[in-house]
Amino acid sequence: MSAKPLTDLSKLCIHTITTKPWNIETAAKNFSAAGVKGITVWRDTLEGRNIKKTGDMLRDHDLKIVSLCRGGFFPSIDSQKRKAAIDDNRKAIEEAAELGTNMIVLVCGADPAQSMEDSRKQIRDGIATVLPEAKAAGVKLAIEPLHPMYADTRSAINTLGQANDMAEELNSPFVGVAADVYHLWWDPALEQEIKRCGKNNHLFAFHICDWNVPTNDFLWDRGLMGEGCIPVRKIRSWVEATGFNGFNEVEIFSNKFWAEDQHQFLNKILKAYQEKS
């Protein structure tokens, strides 16, 4: 049932936001020195930089650029804002290609001023609109279902089942899903939806962290693997049973950890990755 412990770091990817106090150059240097093999780049870290050269810098550190985070936020009751979102997603696709990654994570968005059904339709239409550019650029789009507590403004796609439905409807090798244990752990259908996702070659990414008990902030209180109540290893076993051979991406937003020395935090991540993931 349970997956084997992760005794080496060959599939460890860390999101730049996880060590938010570090800029991308510092993160790259320290991740690489620690033996981390993958990085997911949040777009804010590219600000004011030559994106192609930043990609080269990451590759020089022997880091695989697993994905660019994030596109999405398609829905709005305001058509001008929907158009702006499409433009921003096109820009994200260009940035991904320049950076040299073949994947963008989509935080799909939701507008509380309209129905969830309308938001979902606008998400589907938005992805369909930018799909030709994504395909031309060789960039895959990973729909990330978010926890239902973000259904008001962050995503109208709140279960892996919904993300699978949408990926199947869009029916392209360039559309799949990103499964994050933080958003999905509570779902009784999780194992079956991971299976379905894998069977359809839609499982593009796997994100890990933990759910703190209690959780004190809606956004910035994620835990390190093993600190909370998510059965990370069990979920990883379901992911690996599909044949998934991608990275285990550590994505932690935490005011607590960001206030610590980031070298010490990185050591904690390595330990939690090997012992609790």
Next chain:
Amino acid sequence: MSAKPLTDLSKLCIHTITTKPWNIETAAKNFSAAGVKGITVWRDTLEGRNIKKTGDMLRDHDLKIVSLCRGGFFPSIDSQKRKAAIDDNRKAIEEAAELGTNMIVLVCGADPAQSMEDSRKQIRDGIATVLPEAKAAGVKLAIEPLHPMYADTRSAINTLGQANDMAEELNSPFVGVAADVYHLWWDPALEQEIKRCGKNNHLFAFHICDWNVPTNDFLWDRGLMGEGCIPVRKIRSWVEATGFNGFNEVEIFSNKFWAEDQHQFLNKILKAYQEKS
């Protein structure tokens, strides 16, 4: 599609916790004077009181006692605590019978120290254990699925689909569900699960409030109907389409409203009930 506005108060029930600063006597007097017809009694309000006489007092105010809130919290990794929970649920059944209500709302519980599957099994077993007493007392048990953000410690039953599954498995006229818009609004299967629930005569209760955008507290920041993003009237239309003829129960936990004059808050509830529910 949409239900008719609630032009009269004949189906308005308010939970005692909604006006938490008032004790049950004050709440009863003020609810009744305002034309409210139902009350759901939280157990803390009965402390130090003769329960039967309190029930009489409520009936003297022409208030139907819609339910007693709450039983549940069955799961624990510790068998002694599970036993204590069974005892407490038996006590709740006695209290409900003394008070003169035929329903208890179950907040089912979860223990983050064990798997969700174990917690769910303990919930099912716990309900099955107390069911004979409930039946003997003429008290129905309403399983309330809670929002997935409460899956760590408050409930391992997080969708109406799961609550329906459990009610069907337990297969008794004394087990059904309580549907609360706050917990369920985000679920794409909600309309279909409300239908299913009604078809099986399992829809025992309907709770309303709203989801504030943004929400600032995991527990104590519920909104008044119309203040947030929940399509309360649309969901009510689905509930009524099943033939449900019970109360619309206003259950709001809000530090903001509790800090206000409760007479003014009650007026806001009446207005929101008629205009936005």
